[in-house]
Amino acid sequence: MKGTLLVIALLLLAILLSLSVGQVMIGPAALWDGLWHGSGPGALFLRVLRGPGVGTALGAGAVLGMSGAIFQILLRNPLASPDVMGFTSGAGLAAIWGVSAGIALPIPLFSAIGGLVAAGAVILLATDRNGSQPPLTLILVGLGVGFFAAAASSFIMTRLPHQEATEAQRWLTGSLAARNWGHALQVLGLGAALTFALALQVRSLALLELGDDLAAGLGTRISRSRGLLALTGVLLAATGVAVAGPLPFIALMAAPLGARLTGARHPAGRLASAAAAGAIITVLADLAARAAIPGLQLPVGVMTGILGAPYLIWLLVREMETGDL
Amino acid sequence: MRFAFPVLLLVFAAIATLAAGVRSVPVPEIWHALTAFDQTNPLHIVVRDIRLPRLIAGLAAGASLGMAGSIMQSLTRNPLADPGLMGVNAGAAFTIVLGAFLLGRADGGFIAALSFPGAALASLGVFAIGGGVRGETGPVRLTLAGIALNALLMSLVSAIVLTRTEALEVFRFWAAGSLAQANVRPLLEMSTIAALGAGSALLLAPRLEALALGSGLAKGLGTRPGRIQLGALAVVTMLTGAAVSIAGPIAFLGLMVPPLARRISGHTLRFEIMISALFGATILLLADTAGRLLIAPAEIRVGIMTALIGAPVFIWIARRLRPGALT
Structure with a gap:
C-alpha cells in the first residue's frame, strides 16, 4: 500500500515538474489557476505548450512499460523486452517506410504491422527442432532482427531528401517534440483498449508464470494464451512507437523498477507498476531532454539511452555475479 | 595452394570495383589507365582519381576489419564477436565528436588521430563488461554489453552533435561510412597502421591459440593470459581504428568473414587471420x-x-x- 502511494506521488510529481520546468518556468499556482479557470499563462501551458507532450509521454511510457512486463513475465527473463528483441525496431521501420512511401494510412497501423512481423520473424527463426523457443535464443535472434530493421531504416533514409531524412532520424531516435492532443489521445485511447484486453488475460499470465505443466494442469491452453499475451504485448509496444518512435530501454527498465517501488508480486500488480514506472521514466526523460541544454530540445530517446544503457550494463554485471546469465 | 581461391576472388572483386559504376569501364581500358595514363580520356580519370583510391580504401578497411573480427572471435571464444557490434565504432565516433566539440576542428587527419583512443576505450570496456577478465564472454552477455555500450556512446554522440554544428559536420563526414570520400582520407598513414596491426596479429596468433585452450593450460605453456588479452585488444584497436578512419563505421564484416575463412583455413589461427584479411577485403569491395x-x-x-x-x-x-x- 505504501509502495502504491509512493508510485502515485512520484507520478504526480513528475507530471507537475514536467509541466512547470522548461525554457519558461511556470509555478504550480499558475497551473492550478489555468486548470480551473481556463485562462491565463497556466492554461496556455496546460492546453497548448506542454500538456500534449506530457500526455503523450505518459501514454507512451505506460504502454511500453506494460509491454516489457508481459514479455519479462512470459519468458521469465529480465532481458526479454520488445526493445531488446527488435519488435520496436520493426515497428519503427514500418512507420518510416509507410511515411516515406507516402501511403495515407494511420501510423499506428504501420507500427502494429511492423511490430507483429518482427515478432513473428523472431519466434519463427528462434524455434528449434523440438518446436520450442529457448529464451536466450529468442533474445539473440531478436537482437539480430533489430539489427536488420535498423539497417533497413537507414537504407530507406538514404533515399529521402535531406530535410525529411533529418526528421526521420530524429523520430527513429525517439522523440516527443511538437506533439499535439491528437497524439496524446491516440496513445491513451489505444493504450486503454489494450489494457482492458490485457486485464482479461491476467489470470492466464499468472498461471503461465507458474510453469507450463502446472498451467496446463489448471486448465490453461498454453500456446493459445501465450500467443494472445504476446500479441497484446507487441500491440502495446507498437502503440507507444507510433507516437514517440522506438524509444530505447523504457520497456526493459520499467517492470523491474516498478516492482521494486511497489513491492508487487502478483502479475496484475506488476503490470500496473510497470505502466506507472514506464510513465514516470518517460515523463522525466522528456523533461531532462528539454531542460538539459538551454535553448535546445534533445530527442527524448537520447536521454532514455543515457539512462538505460548503464542499467543494462548493471544488469549484465549483476546477472554475471549471481550466475543467471 | 589454399590461398588460390581467396586471392582469385579478391582479384575479381578489385576488377569489379574499378570497372563497375555509373560509367562502366571496359577491362582493357582499366589496364591502359593504370599503365599508360591519358589525361584527356575521361574514363582514365574516373579509374585513376576516383575508383583507384576507393579500391585501396576498400582493401585496407576490409582486410583490417576481417582480421579484427577473427582476433576478437578467438579472444572471446564467441562466434558473434565483431568490432562494430561490440561498440568499437561507437567509441571512435564518441572521441571524434568530443574532439570536434572541444577543439572546433575538423579534417581527415584529425578524425583519424581521434578515432584510436575511442576505439581502445570501447574495446577494453566491452571486454570488461562482457566478462572477458574472468574468461566468461558468452554470446548473449558480450552482445548485450556491446549493445549497451553502443547505445550509451551513440546517445552521447547525438547529444553533442545536436549542440554544436562543427561536431555535426565532422560526424556527418565520418559517419557517412562509405568508401566514396577515399581520396580525402589519410589513406597512406592508416594503411601503414593497418599493416603494423596485421603483422602484430600474425605474431600474436599462436599465443592467442594457447589462451583459447584455457588460461590454466596457457600459463603452463609459459604465456601470461592478461598480457596476451591486452595485446589482442591493442591489435583490434589498431586495425579497427585504421578501418573506421578510412571508411567510417562499418559493422558485421568482422562477424561474417571469420566463419567463411575457417572453412578454408581450418583451425590454425594464423591462416585464419590471413584468409580473413583476403575475404574481408573481397566482401567489402563487392558490397x-x-x-x-x-x-x-x-x-x-x-x-x-x-x-x-x-x-x-x-x-x-x-x-x-x-x-x-x-x-
Whole structure:
C-alpha cells in the first residue's frame, strides 16, 4: 500500500515538474489557476505548450512499460523486452517506410504491422527442432532482427531528401517534440483498449508464470494464451512507437523498477507498476531532454539511452555475479 | 595452394570495383589507365582519381576489419564477436565528436588521430563488461554489453552533435561510412597502421591459440593470459581504428568473414587471420560495388550494405548455437 502511494506521488510529481520546468518556468499556482479557470499563462501551458507532450509521454511510457512486463513475465527473463528483441525496431521501420512511401494510412497501423512481423520473424527463426523457443535464443535472434530493421531504416533514409531524412532520424531516435492532443489521445485511447484486453488475460499470465505443466494442469491452453499475451504485448509496444518512435530501454527498465517501488508480486500488480514506472521514466526523460541544454530540445530517446544503457550494463554485471546469465 | 581461391576472388572483386559504376569501364581500358595514363580520356580519370583510391580504401578497411573480427572471435571464444557490434565504432565516433566539440576542428587527419583512443576505450570496456577478465564472454552477455555500450556512446554522440554544428559536420563526414570520400582520407598513414596491426596479429596468433585452450593450460605453456588479452585488444584497436578512419563505421564484416575463412583455413589461427584479411577485403569491395549499382545514380553506403547482409548472418549463427553454449 505504501509502495502504491509512493508510485502515485512520484507520478504526480513528475507530471507537475514536467509541466512547470522548461525554457519558461511556470509555478504550480499558475497551473492550478489555468486548470480551473481556463485562462491565463497556466492554461496556455496546460492546453497548448506542454500538456500534449506530457500526455503523450505518459501514454507512451505506460504502454511500453506494460509491454516489457508481459514479455519479462512470459519468458521469465529480465532481458526479454520488445526493445531488446527488435519488435520496436520493426515497428519503427514500418512507420518510416509507410511515411516515406507516402501511403495515407494511420501510423499506428504501420507500427502494429511492423511490430507483429518482427515478432513473428523472431519466434519463427528462434524455434528449434523440438518446436520450442529457448529464451536466450529468442533474445539473440531478436537482437539480430533489430539489427536488420535498423539497417533497413537507414537504407530507406538514404533515399529521402535531406530535410525529411533529418526528421526521420530524429523520430527513429525517439522523440516527443511538437506533439499535439491528437497524439496524446491516440496513445491513451489505444493504450486503454489494450489494457482492458490485457486485464482479461491476467489470470492466464499468472498461471503461465507458474510453469507450463502446472498451467496446463489448471486448465490453461498454453500456446493459445501465450500467443494472445504476446500479441497484446507487441500491440502495446507498437502503440507507444507510433507516437514517440522506438524509444530505447523504457520497456526493459520499467517492470523491474516498478516492482521494486511497489513491492508487487502478483502479475496484475506488476503490470500496473510497470505502466506507472514506464510513465514516470518517460515523463522525466522528456523533461531532462528539454531542460538539459538551454535553448535546445534533445530527442527524448537520447536521454532514455543515457539512462538505460548503464542499467543494462548493471544488469549484465549483476546477472554475471549471481550466475543467471 | 589454399590461398588460390581467396586471392582469385579478391582479384575479381578489385576488377569489379574499378570497372563497375555509373560509367562502366571496359577491362582493357582499366589496364591502359593504370599503365599508360591519358589525361584527356575521361574514363582514365574516373579509374585513376576516383575508383583507384576507393579500391585501396576498400582493401585496407576490409582486410583490417576481417582480421579484427577473427582476433576478437578467438579472444572471446564467441562466434558473434565483431568490432562494430561490440561498440568499437561507437567509441571512435564518441572521441571524434568530443574532439570536434572541444577543439572546433575538423579534417581527415584529425578524425583519424581521434578515432584510436575511442576505439581502445570501447574495446577494453566491452571486454570488461562482457566478462572477458574472468574468461566468461558468452554470446548473449558480450552482445548485450556491446549493445549497451553502443547505445550509451551513440546517445552521447547525438547529444553533442545536436549542440554544436562543427561536431555535426565532422560526424556527418565520418559517419557517412562509405568508401566514396577515399581520396580525402589519410589513406597512406592508416594503411601503414593497418599493416603494423596485421603483422602484430600474425605474431600474436599462436599465443592467442594457447589462451583459447584455457588460461590454466596457457600459463603452463609459459604465456601470461592478461598480457596476451591486452595485446589482442591493442591489435583490434589498431586495425579497427585504421578501418573506421578510412571508411567510417562499418559493422558485421568482422562477424561474417571469420566463419567463411575457417572453412578454408581450418583451425590454425594464423591462416585464419590471413584468409580473413583476403575475404574481408573481397566482401567489402563487392558490397561497395553492389551499393553503387543497385540504386544508381544514388549510392547505398557500404556500412548499410554490410549491415543488411550481416544481420541475417548474425541470426543464422545465433540459431546454430546450442542453448548450453549461450551464456
